[in-house]
Amino acid sequence: MLTSLMEGLLCCLTTKSANVVVPVETSEPADGYEFVEVKPGRVLRVRHVIPDRPVVEEPTAQGGSVSCKRKITVYRNGQLFIENLGEAASAKRKNGENGKTDDNNAAEVEPADCANCSTPVSVPEARSDAITAGNNGASETGVRVRSPAAEQTDQLQQPRMRRRKPKRTVVIDCERKISACKETHPDVALFFVHGVGGSLDIWGSQLDFFSRLGYEVIAPDLAGHGASSAPQIAAAYTFYALAEDVRLIFKRYARKRNILIGHSYGVSFCTFLAHEYPEQIHKMVMINGGGPTALEPSLCSIFNLPTCVLHCLSPLLAWSFLKAGFARQGAKEKQLLKESNAFNVSSFVLRAMMSGQYWPEGDEVYHAELTVPTLLVHGMHDKFVPVEEDQRMAEILLMAFLKLLEDGSHMIMMECPEVVNTLLHEFFLWEPASSPAPKKESKTRPETAKAPADNAKASSEPVKARPATARQTSSNVGTEENPHSKAKN
Known part of the structure; x- marks a missing residue:
């Protein structure tokens, strides 16, 4: 804490940034990690795992x-x-x-606009x-008879x-044709996108789980996060700049069927990709992503303070993130934050990220146009995103499934990894029931219709002809039951 205050004071006196904006050092092994240059001087760290799959035939079911x-x-x-x-x-x-x-x-x-109306x-x-x-209240017009004075009122x-x-x-x-995405399908890829202050390490449990099952997984570090490069200009952290990075990563690793999994701010980038590539996005998962509203930075936010002040307050911000991001604040949660390299970004990057969240196109109409099946996962203890926002998102989207978890908060994939992994895997394997084909008319129906007529002509008593007619119809069509057999039983 004292070190942060001294560095912040030195920053204010020298008008220089207290943070050296360089990629964060990582102790992770290089196996499975790649560094992709999306633009000149803009390098992102990507974890890409291609498991060894057995050679299997393509699935015959169309979904x-x-x-x-x-x-x-x-x-x-x-x-x-x-x-x-x-x-x-x-x-x-x-x-x-x-x-x-x-x-x-x-x-x-x-x-019409009515200023004198008592109710909106x-x-x-x-x-x-x-x-x-416009037909509310018109269904009972022919039932009730009212006086002219009451109608005028x-x-x-x-x-x-x-x-x-x-x-x-x-x-x-x-x-849309929706089929199950199994780990043996070579045309399936899973993309994981983190939010502000996170890194690809927050998906550690999910990446290990699905790579062991045989899925191909891709998880990038956003610019300024994790081990990716951190440019020293604020324009590098706007929504459109980060969305372009994610789009280039997607085009590089995309397969025929792709599933997007986003968390918090990363949900907006997944929505952007689903809107740009509707044919390639097969399914999408939103974890504590918020409502279908256009992004706009807050003018009264603490992140509008100077970078040196934010650096002085960095211990307080980290403590606040721990309190609001986890349902329980113990040694286990602190260790998870440390190991996952979460909220370990410079004050400059944090300020630029929060100030660059401007996306006016992402309104309710933008989300209502999506036809991708979407799973929404929300932790009930989340203090960043109210549950009403995810409920509104579930109402706007065409095919949305909302799942509320009682024991989780904003970082639910780190708090309850087993539950989240199970939910995601079940959603990947889900496919809608195919509509049954229309039944064709049987060719024996005309013959069946003729048979009762011939029996009725041959028999002089109509009572004796009825059992034969019933037997003939049930034997030819096979869909009607003999009432006399029920009486016998």
């Missing part, structure tokens, strides 16, 4: 197919309206009542297959509805 048909409408007041369209709704939307495309249909009705009015967000806005109280052109409309119509 399940998921059809995505949804319409996202954004109004000028910021309201979001999502429709999951079915077959009939999609056809009706494409072909209007007059056979033409109707862009301003009933789903785009927005309540908003366009409801729905995820059903058939949605028609209700009209004065209810907000006025008027048709307004939306600010933006996005229509998604695609079909």
Whole structure:
């Protein structure tokens, strides 16, 4: 603590950085680690493990197919309206009542601004297959008879509805094939992306677990973290600069089917890749990533202080991170932070990272356009990310599965590695049930229909013809049971 205060005071007096911005020394063996130069002078450390797989045949199962048909409408007041369209709704939307495309249909009705309304009015967000806005309260019109005075009073109280052109409309119509990703499949790769202050070492349990199973794993150190190079300009740590680094790493190691696993700030980079390469991203995992909001640095953050002041406060920041990042603060958690090289970055890098989180495109519409199956893992003791944000993310995404863990906090993959590894592995092996093929009509049905008629003509008594008809139908079709046999039993 005293050393940090002296270095910070010297920094303020000499107006020079107290931190030497160089890659952090690592004692890890060089086996399995690579240094990739994404740009001239910008080198990232990457852990890349290709296990020895037995030669197996390609999987014959094609997996399940998921059809995505949804319409996202954004109004000028910021309201979001999502429709999951079915077959009939999609056809009706494409072909209007007059056979033409109707862009301003009933789903785009927005309540008018009403200053005298007692309750706020908003366009409801729905995820059903058939949605028609503006028909609330109209289902019981033919049931109740009300006086004209009461109807006039209700009209004065209810907000006025008027048709307004939306600010933006996005229509998604695609079909994804989702299959299980097993360790024996050579076309599967797992990408792990850490957040602010972390390193690839925080994924130590996950990298060892899945590499032993036979998966190919890739985990980079972001710029200024771990053993990667740390440029001395703040522009090197903006969201777009880091996202470009992650994109180049992805293009270098990507396979046919890729799974992204992100933590905290790293979730934003995974979302960026899933939006840029939807055909190559097979599945995605978000661990304590937060809500679907556009990133913007806070003006009242402690990280806006000068670098020398942050260096003086570095012991306090490390203690705060330990308190908020772990559900329990003991010797085990401190040892995990030390071994995983977490929160061991310079004050300059930390300040530049927090000030460069500007990503206005990553709003709710951006996330709602994703069609990648996503697993959201949230630790209930997390003090950085509220659970409401992950719940909102699960509502916005098309195929999202939210899992809440009671015993974990923000660094849940380090606190509960066995539970997290099991969740991730089950999600990798998951595939949707394939829809059954439509049943074809049996060719014996016309003959079956003729047989009762012939029996009825041959027999003079209609009562004797009924058992024969039942037996003939059950023997030919095989789907109806004989009621007389039930009575006997």
